[in-house]
Amino acid sequence: MNKRRLLFSYVFFDVLAAIISWVCLYVYRKLVGESLSFSSIGAAMMADRTFFWGILLCPIYWVFLHAFIGYYNKIYRKSRMDELTTTLGITIFGILIFFFFFILDDIVTSPKDYVRYMLFYFAVQFLTTYIPRVCTTTRVNRRIHSGQIGFNTLIIGSDAYAHQVYKTVMQQKPAPGNFLIGYVKVDEQSEDLLHDHLVCLGTLEQLPDIIEKDHIEELIVTLHNGQRKHIEMLIALTRDLGNLTLHITPQQQDVLLGAVKTSSVMYEPLISITPEYLPTWQRFIKRGFDILFSLIALILLLPLYIFLAIGVKRSSPGPIFYKQERIGYKGKPFNIIKFRSMKKNAEEAGPMLSSKDDVRITPFGKFMRQYRLDETPQFFNVLIGDMSLVGPRPERQYYIDKISERVPYYKLLLGIRPGITSWGQVKFGYAENVDEMIERLRWDLLYIENMSIQMDIKILIYTVLIVLKKEGK
Numbered sequence: 001m002n003k004r005r006l007l008f009s010y011v012f013f014d015v016l017a018a019i020i021s022w023v024c025l026y027v028y029r030k031l032v033g034e035s036l037s038f039s040s041i042g043a044a045m046m047a048d049r050t051f052f053w054g055i056l057l058c059p060i061y062w063v064f065l066h067a068f069i070g071y072y073n074k075i076y077r078k079s080r081m082d083e084l085t086t087t088l089g090i091t092i093f094g095i096l097i098f099f100f101f102f103i104l105d106d107i108v109t110s111p112k113d114y115v116r117y118m119l120f121y122f123a124v125q126f127l128t129t130y131i132p133r134v135c136t137t138t139r140v141n142r143r144i145h146s147g148q149i150g151f152n153t154l155i156i157g158s159d160a161y162a163h164q165v166y167k168t169v170m171q172q173k174p175a176p177g178n179f180l181i182g183y184v185k186v187d188e189q190s191e192d193l194l195h196d197h198l199v200c201l202g203t204l205e206q207l208p209d210i211i212e213k214d215h216i217e218e219l220i221v222t223l224h225n226g227q228r229k230h231i232e233m234l235i236a237l238t239r240d241l242g243n244l245t246l247h248i249t250p251q252q253q254d255v256l257l258g259a260v261k262t263s264s265v266m267y268e269p270l271i272s273i274t275p276e277y278l279p280t281w282q283r284f285i286k287r288g289f290d291i292l293f294s295l296i297a298l299i300l301l302l303p304l305y306i307f308l309a310i311g312v313k314r315s316s317p318g319p320i321f322y323k324q325e326r327i328g329y330k331g332k333p334f335n336i337i338k339f340r341s342m343k344k345n346a347e348e349a350g351p352m353l354s355s356k357d358d359v360r361i362t363p364f365g366k367f368m369r370q371y372r373l374d375e376t377p378q379f380f381n382v383l384i385g386d387m388s389l390v391g392p393r394p395e396r397q398y399y400i401d402k403i404s405e406r407v408p409y410y411k412l413l414l415g416i417r418p419g420i421t422s423w424g425q426v427k428f429g430y431a432e433n434v435d436e437m438i439e440r441l442r443w444d445l446l447y448i449e450n451m452s453i454q455m456d457i458k459i460l461i462y463t464v465l466i467v468l469k470k471e472g473k
Contacts, residue, residue, distance in 0.1 A: 003075065003076070006075050006076070006136075006140065007072060007075055009136055010071075010072060010075060010133065010136065011063060011072070013129075013132035013133065013136070014059070014062060014063055014066055014129060015059040015062075015063060016128070016132075017062070017125065017128035017129040017132065018058040018059040018061070018062040018063070018125075019055055019058065019059060020124070020128050021058070021121060021124045021125040021128055022054045022055060022058040023055070024120075024121075024124045025117065025120065025121045025124065026045070026051055026054065027041055028117070028120050029117060030044055032113070032116065061094070061098070062094060062125075062129075065090055065093070065094050066090060067280075068280065068281050068284055069086070069089075069090050069279070069280060069281045070279050070280030070281060071086060071090070073280060075140075076140065076144070076149065076151070076177075078137045078140070078141075079137070079141070080134050080137055080138065080141075083130065083133045083134050083137050084130065084134075087126065087129055087130045087133060088126065088130075091122060091125050091126045091129065092122070094125070095118060095121055095122050095125065098121075099114065099117070099118055099121075144175070144176075144177035145174030145175050145177070146174075146175070147175050149177065150175075150177045150178060150179035151177055151178055151179060151217040151218050152179050152181050152214060152215050152216050152217050152218070153178040153179060153180050153181065153216070153217070153218045153219070153220060154180075154181055154182060154183065154184060154201070154210065154211070154214075154216045154218075154219050154220070155180065155182075155183035155184075155194065155198065155219075155220050155222060156183070156184055156186075156204070156207075156219055156220065156221045156222060156223060156230075156234065157183070157185075157186065157190075157221070157222035157223055158183055158184075158185040158186070158190050158191060158192045158193060158194050158195075158200070159190065159191040159192075159193060159222075160191070160193055161222050161224050161249075162183065162193070162194055162222040163193040163194055163197075165220065165222045165249055166180070166183075166194060166197060166198070169220065178218060178220070180198055181198075181199075181201070181214050181216065182198045182199040182200060182201040182214075183198050183199075183200060183201065184200070184201055184202050184203055184204060184206070184207055184210060185200060185202075185203050185204075186203065186204055186223070186230065187203050187204070187205075188203060190203075201214070204230060204233070207234075207237065208237065211237075211244065216244065217243065217244065217245065218244070218245045218246075218247060219234065219244065219245070219246050219247065220247045220249070221234060221246060221247065221248045221249065222249050224249075231248065233409070234246060235409060235412060277415065277416055277448055277449075277451045278451050278452070282451075282452065282453055285453055286388065286453060286456065287388075289389070289453075289456075290382050290383075290388050290389050291382075291383060293379075293382075293389060294379040294380070294382040294383040294389070295383065297376070297379045298379050298380065298383070301376055301379075304373070304376070305376070305377075308339050308368065308373055308374075308376075309339070311364045311367075311368075312339050312340050312341075312364060312365075312368075314364070315362040315363060315364035315365065316343050316344065316362045316364075317344055318340055318343070318344030318345075319340060319344075320339065320340060321337055321338065321339060321340060321377060322337075322338045322339070322340040322341075322342070323335040323336070323337055323338075324336055324338075324396070325396065325397075326394035326395060326396060326418070327394060327395060327396070327397055327400055327414065328386055328387065328394055328414075328417065328418050329386075329414065329415075329416065329417045329418070330414060330415070331411075331414050333397070334381070334386040334387075334394075336378060336381060336386075336387075336394060337377040337378060337380055337381055338374045338375060338377060338378070339368055339373065339374040339376070339377060340365070340374075341361055341362060341364075341365025341366075341368050341369055341374045342354070342358075342360040342361055342362065342365055343360050343362060346360040351396055351398045351399065353399075353431065353432050353433060354430075354432070370470060371467055371470070372467055375420060378420045379420070381420075382420065385417075386417070386418075387417055387418050387419060387420060388416070388417040388418070388419045388420075389419055389420055389421070389456065389460065390419045390420075390421060390422060390447075390455075390456040390459050390460060391416055391417050391418045391419025391422060391447075392413040392416070392418055392419065392422050392424060392444040392447065392448070393418060393419065393422055393424065393425060393444075394418035395437070399434065399437065402434050403434060403437055403438060403441070406434075406438060407438055407441060409445070410441060412445065412448060413441075413444055413445075413448065415448065416448055416451070421459060421460065421463040422443070422444055422447060422459065423443045423444060423446060423447040423455075423459055424440040424441070424443040424444040424447070425440075425463065426443075426459055426462045426463060426466065427440075427443045428440040428443060447459075
């Protein structure tokens with residue numbers, strides 16, 4: 001079964017469940033709420049436009065909710081426990097929204113009728129959704145465990161440790177679903193104990209080309225001790241490619257520190273790293289909040305923008321706004337917008353970071369920077385999708401290259417939209433040189449590994465407090 005057919009199967013049964021649940025709810029309401037007989041319900045259906053609108057809109061509503069929560073992602077990597085918890089949660093959430101918007105205007109004799117309708121609709125919607133899902137997932141998992149379905153997998157490493165991991169993977173019962181295509185060595189001088197079992201496809205330097213050529217979906221990293229320095233590069237590569245999952249064999253300290261988390265009791269525990277920092281539903285909420293907040297800010301700050309525009313124009317000759325190319329999401333360049341706080345042509349000699357006592361900053365520019373007012377036009381960048389409210393600050397390619405020479409995993413930051421403010425800005429502030437950029441980097445890395453809506457709200461609150469108190473660097 002290919003992915004498209006499997007996805008169609010999940011969507012088809014979700015649509016069918018939505019239709020069946022709506023019809024059952026309609027009939028139940030007529031029987032209980034209006035005391036109609038079975039024989040008269042058919043005529044009522046044919047004469048009621050609401051019934052037909054429900055058949056049309058309910059499947060759209062439920063499929064949208066499932067897609068929003070990210071249910072249709074990674075359809076080959078589901079478990080029956082995932083099916084239970086995900087379906088239960090989204091059904092409860094969906095029923096509450098459905099009744100709040102569509103059923104509360106019903107004429108009922110008692111509030112208990114609402115509870116009765118909700119419980120009935122929940123039971124039917126949950127069962128008609130969950131039963132086909134768990135059956136489909138069980139069938140897919142059986143095909144994975146029997147070796148009929150799998151994921152093109154590459155082993156990173158070739159020494160005795162790699163050989164041990166290879167044997168463990170091959171001996172696991174049931175099969176984990178990894179089609180071992182081959183392995184890559186760390187370098188040409190590395191010990192090679194896998195050549196009798198798998199094909200050597202090259203070295204780490206050739207890894208990006210190998211992944212593209214052989215359609216690799218998963219990497220099993222068997223590096224240890226001094227070799228683990230390469231893991232930073234592999235993590236960055238995972239983020240760049242977008243659809244690659246990294247499985248790292250843990251060291252003893254990883255186990256003791258709690259870094260090894262697994263939902264299966266049958267397989268070798270691994271540290272798994274996927275390219276998704278946020279669940280699908282949280283990404284939608286984050287983007288929606290960005291758009292809403294930016295629209296409100298642009299409208300409310302319009303009088304301030306007029307004042308700042310006049311102040312910039314009177315402070316020194318030159319344009320009101322300053323545009324500079326920065327590198328954003330997935331390495332895409334964009335023009336960041338600021339109120340000009342420096343003299344015209346301040347970077348004629350090449351890229352330069354500003355400092356507290358920078359002579360290029362105008363007097364009015366110092367005032368704006370004190371309250372970070374020069375950054376406020378970036379709400380427009382957020383609105384058009386170049387930036388987010390919260391995320392690592394975007395840098396110029398010149399400085400990205402310099403940082404990456406010393407810290408290769410800097411490119412992990414390009415896996416999300418840059419932000420107006422960030423954890424690095426809150427904890428460290430503006431960087432005046434590459435060393436300080438690298439020092440601030442650890443806070444930005446902590447952010448992307450702990451991203452959540454709650455974290456964004458905390459960072460926004462602390463940003464406002466720092467600006468109002470004129471604290472921070």
